[in-house]
Amino acid sequence: MSIADNIVQVRQAIGEACLRASRSEHDVALMAVSKTHPAAALQEAYAAGIRLFGENKVQEFQQKSTELAVMPGARYALIGHLQSNKAAKAAELFHAIHAVDSLKIAERLNAVALKLGKTLSVLIEVKLSSEESKHGIAPGAVSEILHAAASLPTLDIRGLMTVPPFSDDPEEARPYFRQLRELRNSLATVHPQTPLPELSMGMSHDFAVAIEEGSTCVRIGTAIFGTRDYTAQGRA
Numbered sequence: 001m002s003i004a005d006n007i008v009q010v011r012q013a014i015g016e017a018c019l020r021a022s023r024s025e026h027d028v029a030l031m032a033v034s035k036t037h038p039a040a041a042l043q044e045a046y047a048a049g050i051r052l053f054g055e056n057k058v059q060e061f062q063q064k065s066t067e068l069a070v071m072p073g074a075r076y077a078l079i080g081h082l083q084s085n086k087a088a089k090a091a092e093l094f095h096a097i098h099a100v101d102s103l104k105i106a107e108r109l110n111a112v113a114l115k116l117g118k119t120l121s122v123l124i125e126v127k128l129s130s131e132e133s134k135h136g137i138a139p140g141a142v143s144e145i146l147h148a149a150a151s152l153p154t155l156d157i158r159g160l161m162t163v164p165p166f167s168d169d170p171e172e173a174r175p176y177f178r179q180l181r182e183l184r185n186s187l188a189t190v191h192p193q194t195p196l197p198e199l200s201m202g203m204s205h206d207f208a209v210a211i212e213e214g215s216t217c218v219r220i221g222t223a224i225f226g227t228r229d230y231t232a233q234g235r236a
């Protein structure tokens with residue numbers, strides 16, 4: 001199946017999940033996660049209607065962006081952990097940073113975006129499980145960033161993002177998705193000036209469940225581009 005065929009299938013499945021949840025398809029953005037895939041794959045997805053791309057490494061996307069044809073209206077989000085020393089490059093390359101996981105990195109991004117005269121759309125990555133390998137901020141620490149929001153004028157803090165522990169059974173992710181939505185709801189009452197409308201949750205194998213739990217952005221890699229070959233990719 002081609003990338004375009006895969007996108008048709010994914011959109012159809014999103015539509016069905018929205019129907020089950022009595023939600024509008026317009027309220028669920030489809031992000032194509034293009035990490036490890038070449039520029040040509042992004043261009044194919046763009047031709048099939050994709051306008052939002054997710055990449056997880058600054059360096060990989062920097063390289064790729066030099067090979068990409070101009071794609072009017074395309075937007076790029078960083079969805080992987082960002083190190084402080086790459087914040088300036090990230091602010092330059094990306095429209096959105098969807099994995100802000102500390103106040104320190106938020107302050108760093110604000111400083112570099114200020115220099116660039118740019119506003120960055122931001123999601124805060126929340127770590128809801130105790131897995132050692134996962135990045136993200138503890139649920140109780142999100143408030144600290146929202147408190148600082150007024151002193152981070154270049155950051156448009158739009159919402160929360162999470163990656164639940166991997167399980168073959170998408171139902172096992174449901175409690176994490178629900179927890180992210182409930183966290184957002186409780187934060188919204190404490191910080192009404194930063195309402196957090198966006199919930200980025202759901203990947204190839206569990207996006208339908210995420211949509212049922214209120215996702216506004218599903219991050220789909222494998223179901224669009226096929227399996228990733230990390231070994232073939234020296235620049236990762």
Ligand SMILES: *Cc1c(COP(=O)(O)O)cnc(C)c1O
Nearest residue numbers: 033056079203204219220221222
């Ligand atoms: C790779 C990645 C995805 C996409 O995962 P698939 O299972 O291939 O759809 C989504 N979100 C994040 C943060 C990722 O790193």
